[in-house]
Amino acid sequence: MTFDHLIDHLRQTSLLLQIAETSHWDQETVMPEKGASLRAEQMGALAATIHTRQSDPQVMEWISELNLEELSPFDRCNVEQARRQYEKATRIPKSLAEASAKAASEGQVQWVEARKQNDYAVFAPALKRNVALKREEAACLTDGEGGLYDGLLDSYEPGARTAEVKPLLESLRPALVSLRERIQEKPAPRSLSGSFPEPDQLELARTVAETMGYDFKAGRLDISVHPFSSGAVSDARITTRIDEADIQFCLFSTMHEVGHALYTQGAAHPYLPAGDYCSMGLHESQSRFWENQIGRSHSFAEWLYPLVSSRFADFNLRGPDELYAAVNHVQTGFVRTEADEVHYNLHILLRFELELELIDGSLETEDLEETWNVRFERDFGIAPPDARLGVLQDVHWSAGLIGYFPTYSLGNIYSACLDEAMRAELPDRDAMVRTGETAPILDWLRSRVHSRGRLLSPQELIAEATGMQPSTRPLIDYLETKFGALYDL
Amino acid sequence: MTFDHLIDHLRQTSLLLQIAETSHWDQETVMPEKGASLRAEQMGALAATIHTRQSDPQVMEWISELNLEELSPFDRCNVEQARRQYEKATRIPKSLAEASAKAASEGQVQWVEARKQNDYAVFAPALKRNVALKREEAACLTDGEGGLYDGLLDSYEPGARTAEVKPLLESLRPALVSLRERIQEKPAPRSLSGSFPEPDQLELARTVAETMGYDFKAGRLDISVHPFSSGAVSDARITTRIDEADIQFCLFSTMHEVGHALYTQGAAHPYLPAGDYCSMGLHESQSRFWENQIGRSHSFAEWLYPLVSSRFADFNLRGPDELYAAVNHVQTGFVRTEADEVHYNLHILLRFELELELIDGSLETEDLEETWNVRFERDFGIAPPDARLGVLQDVHWSAGLIGYFPTYSLGNIYSACLDEAMRAELPDRDAMVRTGETAPILDWLRSRVHSRGRLLSPQELIAEATGMQPSTRPLIDYLETKFGALYDL
Numbered sequence: 001m002t003f004d005h006l007i008d009h010l011r012q013t014s015l016l017l018q019i020a021e022t023s024h025w026d027q028e029t030v031m032p033e034k035g036a037s038l039r040a041e042q043m044g045a046l047a048a049t050i051h052t053r054q055s056d057p058q059v060m061e062w063i064s065e066l067n068l069e070e071l072s073p074f075d076r077c078n079v080e081q082a083r084r085q086y087e088k089a090t091r092i093p094k095s096l097a098e099a100s101a102k103a104a105s106e107g108q109v110q111w112v113e114a115r116k117q118n119d120y121a122v123f124a125p126a127l128k129r130n131v132a133l134k135r136e137e138a139a140c141l142t143d144g145e146g147g148l149y150d151g152l153l154d155s156y157e158p159g160a161r162t163a164e165v166k167p168l169l170e171s172l173r174p175a176l177v178s179l180r181e182r183i184q185e186k187p188a189p190r191s192l193s194g195s196f197p198e199p200d201q202l203e204l205a206r207t208v209a210e211t212m213g214y215d216f217k218a219g220r221l222d223i224s225v226h227p228f229s230s231g232a233v234s235d236a237r238i239t240t241r242i243d244e245a246d247i248q249f250c251l252f253s254t255m256h257e258v259g260h261a262l263y264t265q266g267a268a269h270p271y272l273p274a275g276d277y278c279s280m281g282l283h284e285s286q287s288r289f290w291e292n293q294i295g296r297s298h299s300f301a302e303w304l305y306p307l308v309s310s311r312f313a314d315f316n317l318r319g320p321d322e323l324y325a326a327v328n329h330v331q332t333g334f335v336r337t338e339a340d341e342v343h344y345n346l347h348i349l350l351r352f353e354l355e356l357e358l359i360d361g362s363l364e365t366e367d368l369e370e371t372w373n374v375r376f377e378r379d380f381g382i383a384p385p386d387a388r389l390g391v392l393q394d395v396h397w398s399a400g401l402i403g404y405f406p407t408y409s410l411g412n413i414y415s416a417c418l419d420e421a422m423r424a425e426l427p428d429r430d431a432m433v434r435t436g437e438t439a440p441i442l443d444w445l446r447s448r449v450h451s452r453g454r455l456l457s458p459q460e461l462i463a464e465a466t467g468m469q470p471s472t473r474p475l476i477d478y479l480e481t482k483f484g485a486l487y488d489l
Numbered sequence: 490m491t492f493d494h495l496i497d498h499l500r501q502t503s504l505l506l507q508i509a510e511t512s513h514w515d516q517e518t519v520m521p522e523k524g525a526s527l528r529a530e531q532m533g534a535l536a537a538t539i540h541t542r543q544s545d546p547q548v549m550e551w552i553s554e555l556n557l558e559e560l561s562p563f564d565r566c567n568v569e570q571a572r573r574q575y576e577k578a579t580r581i582p583k584s585l586a587e588a589s590a591k592a593a594s595e596g597q598v599q600w601v602e603a604r605k606q607n608d609y610a611v612f613a614p615a616l617k618r619n620v621a622l623k624r625e626e627a628a629c630l631t632d633g634e635g636g637l638y639d640g641l642l643d644s645y646e647p648g649a650r651t652a653e654v655k656p657l658l659e660s661l662r663p664a665l666v667s668l669r670e671r672i673q674e675k676p677a678p679r680s681l682s683g684s685f686p687e688p689d690q691l692e693l694a695r696t697v698a699e700t701m702g703y704d705f706k707a708g709r710l711d712i713s714v715h716p717f718s719s720g721a722v723s724d725a726r727i728t729t730r731i732d733e734a735d736i737q738f739c740l741f742s743t744m745h746e747v748g749h750a751l752y753t754q755g756a757a758h759p760y761l762p763a764g765d766y767c768s769m770g771l772h773e774s775q776s777r778f779w780e781n782q783i784g785r786s787h788s789f790a791e792w793l794y795p796l797v798s799s800r801f802a803d804f805n806l807r808g809p810d811e812l813y814a815a816v817n818h819v820q821t822g823f824v825r826t827e828a829d830e831v832h833y834n835l836h837i838l839l840r841f842e843l844e845l846e847l848i849d850g851s852l853e854t855e856d857l858e859e860t861w862n863v864r865f866e867r868d869f870g871i872a873p874p875d876a877r878l879g880v881l882q883d884v885h886w887s888a889g890l891i892g893y894f895p896t897y898s899l900g901n902i903y904s905a906c907l908d909e910a911m912r913a914e915l916p917d918r919d920a921m922v923r924t925g926e927t928a929p930i931l932d933w934l935r936s937r938v939h940s941r942g943r944l945l946s947p948q949e950l951i952a953e954a955t956g957m958q959p960s961t962r963p964l965i966d967y968l969e970t971k972f973g974a975l976y977d978l
Contacts, residue, residue, distance in 0.1 A: 015534035018527070022515055023508060030519070034707040035724030038507070041760070045504035049538055218523040235524030271530070 003075070006062040010082055011271050013053045020046050021230045025237055029222045044101075051097075055089035074274050077455050081273035088155070091140040100133045104400035111398030120369040120387040127397055128365040131358050134402050138359060149359045152403030156280040157410060159457045162356065168472060169352060169409050172345050175476045177379060179342050179483060180332065184381075186487040189325035194315040196247040198223075204247075204307060205240055205254040211303075212290060213442040214238075214258045218265055227253040229260035229287075233270035236261040247308065248327060252291050259290035262442060266450025275453040280404065282449065282458050284411020285418060292341055292412075293419040293478075294441070298324045299433035328486055332380050334389040341412075342479060346379050348409040351394070355402050414462050416475035418449070421466035492564070495551040499571055500760050502542045509535050510719045514726055518711045529594075540586075544578035563763050566944050570762035577644070580629040589622045593889035600887030609858040609876040616886055617854040620847050623891050627848060638848045641892030645769040646899060648946045651845065657961060658841060658898050661834050664965045666868060668831050668972060669821065673870075675976040678814035683804040685736045687712075693736075693796060694729055694743040700792075701779060702931040703727075703747045707754055716742040718749035718776075722759035725750040736797065737816060741780050748779030751931060755939025764942040769893065771938065771947050773900020774907060781830055781901075782908040782967075783930070787813045788922035817975055821869050823878040830901075831968060835868045837898040840883070844891050903951050905964035907938070910955035 020043065027039050059082055068076055092100075107126040114123035134152060141151030149162045157165075206221060219231070224239035231237045238257035243249045263286040269275025277283050294300055301324035308323070309315050317323050330340045336347035354372065357363035363371060372391040377383040384390030396404055422444050423429055432438050448465035462470040483489065509532065516528050548571055557565055581589075596615040603612035623641060630640030638651045646654075695710060708720070713728035720726045727746035732738045752775040758764025766772050783789055790813035797812070798804050806812050819829045825836035843861060846852035852860060861880040866872040873879030885893055911933050912918055921927050937954035951959040972978065 012534040012537065015531045016538065019508060019512060019531050019535055022531075023511060026511055026515060030709065032705065032707055032709050032724055032726075034704070038721060038723045038759075042504045042508050042511075045501045046508055048501065049505065215523070216521065218521055220519065220521050232527060234527045235521055237521075270527075 002062050002065045003071070006059065006066070006082060007075075007078065007272065009053065009056070009059065009062075010078060010273055013050060013085075014271050014273065014276075016046065016050050016053070018232045020050070021232070022235075025230045028224045028226075028228065029239060040105075051089055054085040056086075059083075059086050073455060074269070074453075077274035077453070078272050081276075081454060084158070085273065088141070092137055093140070096133065096136055096140070100130075100137060100400055103129050103133050104398075107398040107400065108395065111392065111395065115388055115392050118386050118388050118392075120391055123392060123398065124365050124368075127368070130397065130400050131365055131402070134400060135359055135361075147360055149356050149403065152359065153406065154403075156404050156407050157458060158279055158454070160279075160281075160406075160410075165406055165410070166352075166356070168413070168470075169345075169349055169406060171472050172409070172413075172476070173349055173379065175472075175479075176342060176346050179479060179489075180330070180346075181381075182489050183330045183342065183483060183487045184332070186489070188331070189329050189486075190317065190322055191329065192246065192248065192315075192317055192323070192326040194247070194312050196242075196244050196250075196312055198242045198244060200311055201242050201244075201247060201250045202240075204311060205250055207307065208251065208254055208304075209238070209258045211436045212255065212258050212262065212294075212438060214261060215265055219261055221254070227257050229257040229264065231261075231264060233265055233267045236264035247312070251304075252295055252327075255295040256287040256291040259287035262286060262290070262445070263450050266442075266446045267453065268451035269453055274455060278449075278452065278454055278456070278461050279410075279458040280407035281410030281414055282461065284408055285414035286411075286445065286449065288411050289415040289418060289445075293415060294433060294438070296324075296327050296341065297430070297433060299430040301327070302434045303436050325486060328482070330483060330487070332382060334376075334380075334382075334384050335393060342483060343380070345409045345412055345475075348405055350375055350379060351396075351405040352409070355397065355405060359402060410458070413472055413475050414458070414470060416478045417462050417466045417468065417470050418445070419478060420474040421468070491551050491554045492560070495548065495555075495571060496564075496567065496761065498542065498545070498548065498551075499567060499762055502539060502574075503760050503762065503765070505535065505539050505542070507721045509539070510721070511724075514719045517713045517715075517717065518728060533590075540578055543574040545575075548572075548575050562944055563758070563942075566763035566942070567761050570765075570943060573647070574762065577630070581626055582629070585622065585625055585629070589619075589626060589889055592618050592622050593887075596887040596889065597884065600881065600884065604877055604881050607875050607877050607881075609880055612881060612887065613854055613857070616857070619886065619889050620854055620891070623889060624848055624850075636849055638845050638892065641848065642895065643892075645893050645896050646947060647768055647943075649768075649770075649895075649899075654895050654899070655841075655845070657902070657959075658834075658838055658895060660961050661898070661902075661965070662838055662868065664961075664968075665831060665835050668968060668978075669819070669835070670870075671978050672819045672831065672972060672976045673821070675978070677820070678818050678975075679806065679811055680818065681735065681737065681804075681806055681812070681815040683736070683801050685733050685739075685801055687731045687733060689800055690731050690733075690736060690739045691729075693800060694739055696796065697740065697743055697793075698727070698747045700925045701744070701747050701751065701783075701927060703750060704754055708750055710743070716746050718746040718753065720750075720753060722754055722756045725753035736801070740793075741784055741816075744784040745776040745780040748776035751775060751779070751934070752939050755931075755935045756942065757940035758942055763944060767938075767941065767943055767945070767950055768899075768947040769896035770899030770903055771950065773897055774903035775900075775934065775938065777900050778904040778907060778934075782904060783922060783927070785813075785816050785830070786919070786922060788919040790816070791923045792925050814975060817972070819972060819976070821871060823865075823869075823871075823873050824882060831972060832869070834898045834901055834964075837894055839864055839868060840885075840894040841898070844886065844894060848891060899947070902959060902961055902964050903947070905967045906951050906955045906957065906959050907934070908967060909963040910957070 023043060031039060063079055063083060066079060068079060071079065107130050110123050110126035114120060135148055138148035138151035142148055146161050146163060153160050153162060209221060218234045219236045219238065222239045223242060225241065227239050227241050229238045238261050240250050240254045240257065260283055263277060263283060267275055301320040305320040305323050317326055330342045332343060333339065339347050354363065354368065358365065369387060369391045373383055376390065426440055426444060429441065432440060452461055456464060459470055512532060520528060552568055552572060555568060557568060596619050599612050599615035603609060624637055627637035627640035631637055635650050635652060642649050642651060698710060699705065707723045708725045708727065711728045712731060714730065716728050716730050718727045727750050729739050729743045729746065749772055752766060752772055756764055790809040794809040794812050806815055819831045821832060822828065828836050843852065843857065847854065858876060858880045862873055865879065915929055915933060918930060921929060941950055945953060948959055
């Protein structure tokens, strides 16, 4: 009976969290303009309700009455998740949580203003306050074994340790810088051009999503400024963005978000925390796998080329080879969200190291812009011309999202591990992609990742799925092989 | 401090109720097909959360510590509303509430099946169970002064008494039957015809809504099977339905729902129960006022005619007079939702009296169909040819909505009272409608109804707004005058 009460409590909380997701979807896609402040209040009320449930002392009483040894691994995981939610919810004093929420909201306003003025100094005071509050929060959350940053990282990548993540991510830098430098000496491929009307792009996006195995009866595709995926198993929605001059934005953001949504649609136990997604890094591995390992592969270009060339009369590329080269054009730029596979993780590394130093106190917000620019030039060979293209480009820090950036690179590392293992087990994978018969690929991910919930840590899950410990070696091999051939290195 | 705690509690509950509305909107408009059962679970979790808040004993402790005499009327009303919510939430045992919810859900399934088979007997057992549970519920809710039905009626029309509502509504019957009989002897007006493509209808609907004063920046218009309005002040959405062969469905359902939404957008204190709408009857008075007293007026036909005739090439009517006559065509039919102004309240009267008798025990569900048919023929002069066009036509009873029907007629009665008073104060009203300059009409409703919240009972609100006690006299006068002239009686 105690166990049933606990499970019922957890289930109801999960359902309320799903409602918050639907409200967020609504806000980003269909909400009328004047609804914003009302929505903020509604979301606050729902968040407070969820917090009350997660911090309910009754939960810990129920747990103390249970004999964990008698439970199945799945049920034990639910108990652990309940304990984890309780600790997260109770360790941070209410006054600090409220101050953080307020600072995050004000920080975003200041960030928008600073971007408008193209002046980091306008944003710096708000960031200083955000960082100070995040340090306080981190002190509440850390278990004393790691540094402050561990307390933040754990919210996005459960159980991850800075002491492990930092060397892992940093081992990418020399390989990526070397690859970038060698590619830069080579001629650039022909760029994609043409005019791509919105309705046709949306229709193509639907075809791509369906071919990947996305179930439109359990989801929908809409347009938003920043693409995102949200929802739960039988209602997992995605959005995309459209640029009528360049089909790549719609195409790859659709594949990215469908990657996330396939993970969501594939949950085996969607109503309980043990059935939730494993970590942000794992989630990102799914989006990046479909976006890059599939979407930017030669076989996919072979499948895609006839669809694009028949639909868009002035599409300029001739044949799958040119399409493959164009969508893999490696070009040094300032903006993370537009970066190619070679540069992307260099962008993340920069942000990860900077936020780590802000939190451990070795970098002051006053020095952030200067440090950003110096390090950017070191890694990319060019210096940002202004703050908008430099330190002010991402919303994350303004919103108090610190500890989140490394999960992007973890996702890329995990996706390369999964890619390598899958190729060994599905030797015909290229042919599957070429013909659009990708069901075995999705099945593989379903059984190894999507259906596994939180029963394993991210590292354990990757190890079990691939037969090897997660490392950067598969990602570096993948990039060297792919771009070595493409650029004749 | 105690008062602040109470107000904060009420405000949070109101915000959660609004989230439930948005979820419902989502369900009816954009939710993917497979999301239905998940959504039902989510709504259940949210409803349980709201119930827990409303039945929290802490609320009654706070109230007991307050000195009500020191509070403003608005604050005192919030306290009364909190007490009311608490009583509603605690008087019904949890087991009964759960049984009712289950029976309502199963009842709807049986109703759909019965309609498919066109056989009342398929639905009768489910209705019997629903009625039995509603009687139990009514026994919990009634204060002992009135009969069982009072306990149900009060949920929709706070403070209303069957002993007052019954004679009020029944006083309509002889006047309506007489009017119907006199009209039936007269020739019918020319019917509206043409082809009305969906996008053009939607555009016209937007123009109509804007002209009425609906703020699209605080709302939106979508299509759904059954039109409805939902939301709160700065996010008050409406839906409409489209029949490409008849523009009247879209036109009048838009005006009806905009009437509801204007009430919502005009709330002065939208986050607290004292600022909520007064009653279902009052809400319906707003929708019916705009749909009928404005939308089916000659001046509106004058404004509308050029818009329709210029947009739809094969629209058959010639001039505002023909349009006015067509949208006011009085024709005896079986279906409530398609009824004209003369027949509509006869449909309601039939349902109201039947459900009252089901609840007070003087009618058995076994005899319902027969009784329906006999009484229908008595009032309408024709007998329903089958169950679908008779006793099975409305969803309400299957869903446990008993006590709701009379609010439709109360809405019509109130709207006629408001109409008469407004005409006396705005002698130029016809000219305003004719030119589409309807702002003074909305302002009048804003100050007399929309901004008043729940500070007064429905009767008090109408009395204060119109200077007279609510009665059926204005409605009967309005119908006699309008249809007397139209049909040359």
